[in-house]
Amino acid sequence: MLVMLCAFMFSVHILVIDHFSPKVDCVKMSCIQFFVCAVISTVFMFALETPDFASLWSAKTAILYSGILSSGVGYTLQIIGQQGNDPTVSSLILSLESVFSMISGWIVLHEKFSPKEAIGSLLIFAAIILSQLPKEIFQKICGKGRRNLNV
Template sequence: MQAGECVWEKKDRRCVSMKNLQVRNSLILLLTALIWGVAFVAQSVGMDYVGPFTFNCVRFLIGGIVLLPCMALLKKLNPPEKRADGSGKEKKNLILGGVCCGVALCVASCLQQLGIMYTSVGKAGFITAFYIIIVPVIGLFFRKKCGITVWIGVLLALAGLYFLCITEDLTIGRGDVLVFLGALMFAVHIMVIDHFSPLADGVAMSCIQFFVSGGLCAVPMLLFEKPQIGQLLAAWQPILYAGVLSCGVAYTLQIIGQKGMNPTVASLILSLESVISVLAGMVILHQELSGREILGCILMFAAILLAQLPPLPRKTGKAGTQENG
């Protein structure tokens, strides 16, 4: 886009320069990362009152309810195009995508929630961020090639995980293992979203996934935890934060913020979630990391940055010409 061109926004009928739009969306994505980073604290504090399955069940149901008015608002601002055919297939993709995303999100979140019971908020945030490295690796099975920067990032991430999770006597904590398995499932969740998002409305699919996840979490909640109203009322602050802000608001902000943004830049901003989780754990919960764990965080963050960089240019046989690798 040339300098001086602008983007026309229907919302307020004003012309906004592309630069200003990107600055605004960058701030929106930064706010999203902030909400998600602090959410690790809410998840940790919430389990002082209720079990992990209860916490996830209630917060996902709240997140689904919060997205209902968001769906109505977005539909009003951007009315869907009327099409004579294909609506039945789109509805089928919407339901199937919502269910598949909901199952993956349920498994990933429950593993993460169980892991947070046995590890610190900061470590959980950085280990969870490992999904950014896992996604391009999984893509290899779908014939999506990775650049050299991704493989360097994988090696750095493995080294970071070693310092974060494995102690000097070569033992690994139960919580770290659970959070890592959760990161694997979050990578699967992203791949499922990647498949279905072009086929259906993203906000509607997210709303369905929250209700599906909440319903699935209700089964182990009733079998193993049997929550009481008093416990839920005692945990109302972390549950509402995780449900309203982390699920409902942050997801909507992500959709708005990523519009018109370079995906690499957007991912880099959102990856700050891991750093914020460490700072939030230190400030709010007074948790501290050892020098070994801080080194692991630094390596993990470097790996996350590398994984989001565009592939290095590759020279062709002709002098003076290049192509992306």
């Protein structure tokens, strides 16, 4: 249920970016988004956790990295990259995040992954490639068994 809610919220996020990015400065939009996220996260931190300054200070590097690079830079680049693109194509590209993170972990961190993980990544990649093929090519690959194929 949590994964479905997350997927729904990311699709709403992509549509909101598609709506507002041509109308506003993308970097300002990202800064506002970053600030709102920080405020909401802080409220939930105090509502659901019992933080103490020593714990926060000991985790400062991880907090700053995830806050600035993962959220700030990542979402700013997403907004800039998505500007002017079709939201459907953008969502397909963004769904490759797990594939790219697995490949990056393999290259940079020398992580090992199971055959199950490799097959899952290949299936995601293949599904995205197939979904972007023109109708004629898709029918040649998959056959013409379906007459009313709306791709």
